Amino acid sequence: xxxxxxxxxxxxxxxxxxxxxxxxxxxxxxxxxxxxxxxxxxxxxxxxxxxxxxxxxxxxxxxxxxxxxxxxxxxxxxxxxxxxxxxxxxxxxxxxxxxxxxxxxxxxxxxxxxxxxxxxxxxxxxxxxxxxxxxxxxxxxxxxxxxxxxxxxxxxxxxxxxxxxxxxxxxxxxxxxxxxxxxxxxxxxxxxxxxxxxxxxxxxxxxxxxxxxxxxxxxxxxxxxxxxxxxxxxxxxxxxxxxxxxxxxxxxxxxxxxxxxxxxxxxxxxxxxxxxxxxxxxxxxxxxxxxxxxxxxxxxxxxxxxxxxxxxxxxxxxxxxxxxxxxxxxxx
Amino acid sequence: xxxxxxxxxxxxxxxxxxxxxxxxxxxxxxxxxxxxxxxxxxxxxxxxxxxxxxxxxxxxxxxxxxxxxxxxxxxxxxxxxxxxxxxxxxxxxxxxxxxxxxxxxxxxxxxxxxxxxxxxxxxxxxxxxxxxxxxxxxxxxxxxxxxxxxxxxxxxxxxxxxxxxxxxxxxxxxxxxxxxxxxxxxxxxxxxxxxxxxxxxxxxxxxxxxxxxxxxxxxxxxxxxxxxxxxxxxxxxxxxxxxxxxxxxxxxxxxxxxxxxxxxxxxxxxxxxxxxxxxxxxxxxxxxxxxxxxxxxxxxxxxxxxxxxxxxxxxxxxxxxxxxxxxxxxxxxxxxxxx
Numbered sequence: 001x002x003x004x005x006x007x008x009x010x011x012x013x014x015x016x017x018x019x020x021x022x023x024x025x026x027x028x029x030x031x032x033x034x035x036x037x038x039x040x041x042x043x044x045x046x047x048x049x050x051x052x053x054x055x056x057x058x059x060x061x062x063x064x065x066x067x068x069x070x071x072x073x074x075x076x077x078x079x080x081x082x083x084x085x086x087x088x089x090x091x092x093x094x095x096x097x098x099x100x101x102x103x104x105x106x107x108x109x110x111x112x113x114x115x116x117x118x119x120x121x122x123x124x125x126x127x128x129x130x131x132x133x134x135x136x137x138x139x140x141x142x143x144x145x146x147x148x149x150x151x152x153x154x155x156x157x158x159x160x161x162x163x164x165x166x167x168x169x170x171x172x173x174x175x176x177x178x179x180x181x182x183x184x185x186x187x188x189x190x191x192x193x194x195x196x197x198x199x200x201x202x203x204x205x206x207x208x209x210x211x212x213x214x215x216x217x218x219x220x221x222x223x224x225x226x227x228x229x230x231x232x233x234x235x236x237x238x239x240x241x242x243x244x245x246x247x248x249x250x251x252x253x254x255x256x257x258x259x260x261x262x263x264x265x266x267x268x269x270x271x272x273x274x275x276x277x278x279x280x281x282x283x284x285x286x287x288x289x290x291x292x293x294x295x296x297x298x299x300x301x302x303x304x305x306x307x308x309x310x311x312x313x314x315x316x317x318x319x320x321x322x323x324x325x326x327x328x329x330x331x332x
Numbered sequence: 333x334x335x336x337x338x339x340x341x342x343x344x345x346x347x348x349x350x351x352x353x354x355x356x357x358x359x360x361x362x363x364x365x366x367x368x369x370x371x372x373x374x375x376x377x378x379x380x381x382x383x384x385x386x387x388x389x390x391x392x393x394x395x396x397x398x399x400x401x402x403x404x405x406x407x408x409x410x411x412x413x414x415x416x417x418x419x420x421x422x423x424x425x426x427x428x429x430x431x432x433x434x435x436x437x438x439x440x441x442x443x444x445x446x447x448x449x450x451x452x453x454x455x456x457x458x459x460x461x462x463x464x465x466x467x468x469x470x471x472x473x474x475x476x477x478x479x480x481x482x483x484x485x486x487x488x489x490x491x492x493x494x495x496x497x498x499x500x501x502x503x504x505x506x507x508x509x510x511x512x513x514x515x516x517x518x519x520x521x522x523x524x525x526x527x528x529x530x531x532x533x534x535x536x537x538x539x540x541x542x543x544x545x546x547x548x549x550x551x552x553x554x555x556x557x558x559x560x561x562x563x564x565x566x567x568x569x570x571x572x573x574x575x576x577x578x579x580x581x582x583x584x585x586x587x588x589x590x591x592x593x594x595x596x597x598x599x600x601x602x603x604x605x606x607x608x609x610x611x612x613x614x615x616x617x618x619x620x621x622x623x624x625x626x627x628x629x630x631x632x633x634x635x636x637x638x639x640x641x642x643x644x645x646x647x648x649x650x651x652x653x654x655x656x657x658x659x660x661x662x663x664x665x666x667x668x669x670x671x
Contacts, residue, residue: 037426037427037428040426042425042426042452043423043426043427046422046423046425046426049422050419050422146504146505147438147440147441149440158444162444163448164444164445164447164448164451165451166451167425167426167448167449167451167452168425168428168452239415242415242418243414243415243418243438243440243441244440244441244443244444245438245440245441247414247438247441250413250414250415251415252410252413253410290409290419291419291423291426294406294419294420294423294424295423295424295426295427297404297406300375300406300407300409303409304409
């Protein structure tokens with residue numbers, strides 16, 4: 001089994017998320033009203049800021065999905081970690097401690113996911129479904145069933161996602177956007193070129209073969225879920241920064257948005273395919289669609305339908321392309 | 333090549349969907365008039381539909397008065413989701429609308445988005461619930477304290493100024509109902525010194541089920557000496573009425589004054605189990621929200637706090653036209669049949 005070649009699909013597949021994004025932008029550009037409203041520096045800053053949470057979550061989820069798993073606890077972990085952030089600030093911790101401890105809490109929850117999945121050979125779907133309830137419950141318990149508003153706000157955390165100083169210009173971008181971009185570059189390299197990244201693809205392509213090749217599948221799986229949990233923890237800090245409060249009821253259904261972003265980005269739910277840039281572009285594309293249909297004043301139900309259609313289309317291209325190819329050939 | 337074909341198909345589909353859903357045919361250019369976005373907490377509850385109707389009413393009046401206004405009605409994609417509401421506010425700052433009318437889902441979480449709008453020179457009028465900031469043009473909402481007082485005075489009158497009453501509070505940390513509770517207690521203390529408040533420190537909790545249990549607990553202790561009850565919101569009113577009915581003291585034996593309406597509480601009012609409901613005026617809230625914003629934008633000075641008023645609904649006055657408009661708001665007139 002050639003580790004270096006795993007996951008490197010043909011060029012067309014790699015650029016598809018970009019083509020999809022381009023199509024969305026083109027579509028918005030064709031509409032006279034949206035052209036003037038949408039293509040503005042300030043609006044793109046808004047969209048980037050709104051992408052950060054889903055994008056950071058999608059980086060962790062890409063690892064999990066490429067390895068052939070799924071993590072349904074992402075949304076609940078984001079909520080839990082937003083409450084943890086609030087509690088840590090209440091206890092007077094600084095930025096570094098808040099970031100480190102919150103990411104650690106996310107990582108520990110992920111470690112529990114991965115540990116149970118590996119030790120008992122249980123379905124990731126079920127284990128993380130359980131964790132989804134557990135994490136949501138703990139966050140409500142921790143927060144005493146209400147939002148947690150630190151008496152003395154910690155400006156450095158609040159400003160991570162703050163773009164209130166110059167709302168109508170593209171620069172300066174909030175720190176959270178830069179952090180997400182930097183992490184995307186690092187994770188792209190990790191998934192493409194590191195030994196660990198290659199193992200992730202190997203496990204997702206064929207777990208048994210990977211085991212026979214001498215890859216320590218269980219240890220790697222635990223690492224994958226723990227790392228994903230750490231990303232959800234970081235997304236939780238970002239969620240806190242957006243609301244400036246810890247909210248145990250936030251991010252309900254966020255895991256599905258994250259999964260959609262990863263899948264639009266070219267990942268396969270059966271494992272072995274996917275990329276970090278694709279997932280991040282997928283997240284950005286969904287935020288663009290939501291922003292565009294919101295400022296265009298399409299009713300909310302139409303917005304939901306459109307995003308649903310786009311998800312199916314994006315994934316369906318995989319299946320439709322060969323059919324179309326055959327159809328065109330027959331036509332000739 | 334093939335991706336392009338599919339992309340084009342996708343594009344066509346979205347375009348068709350977008351065009352087909354244009355409600356007023358006003359989707360084209362924004363025109364010269366003011367563009368005002370109204371952002372509720374949700375879009376499906378009747379309360380918010382009444383706010384929408386009120387905003388439409390203001391839009392019609394302003395247009396007729398030669399001040400062209402276009403209202404955009406945009407709730408969060410998920411009901412009661414703070415992050416989604418922040419997104420809506422941000423998106424319309426990006427659109428650079430002329431003004432915003434916002435019912436904040438949270439008094440803290442929406443502070444920064446509203447201040448961001450201020451930095452972008454977009455004035456914001458807050459409706460319905462308060463915000464921990466003063467960076468808004470005006471706050472247009474029910475004065476809950478006055479509503480509570482009205483409830484206290486009505487109950488005092490019903491009891492002839494003497495007897496034993498109790499009040500079951502709604503939930504810890506709920507600002508609007510706390511104001512109502514304060515208003516009620518102050519009214520009883522100042523105007524009816526002979527009325528004794530048996531209990532006013534118990535909380536019902538967020539759901540009807542919890543409120544029902546709390547009501548039963550209170551009644552098992554004070555049920556025999558009780559003459560009147562005040563309930564600060566809809567769920568407590570319905571649950572307390574049910575508990576008193578269980579006790580066999582409904583129908584005027586124990587007087588009940590509640591807050592807000594629902595199908596059930598109106599039924600109880602008609603049956604004579606409830607003697608009064610303090611009712612808010614959401615149509616007026618939407619209407620005054622837009623009107624206040626429009627006059628703020630045109631440079632007039634507006635009040636920082638505007639009360640939209642409450643009314644006491646009783647079995648006797650519930651068929652009067654003004655009260656009927658509150659109980660059955662004329663939504664079709666403003667929103668069309670589609671809503």
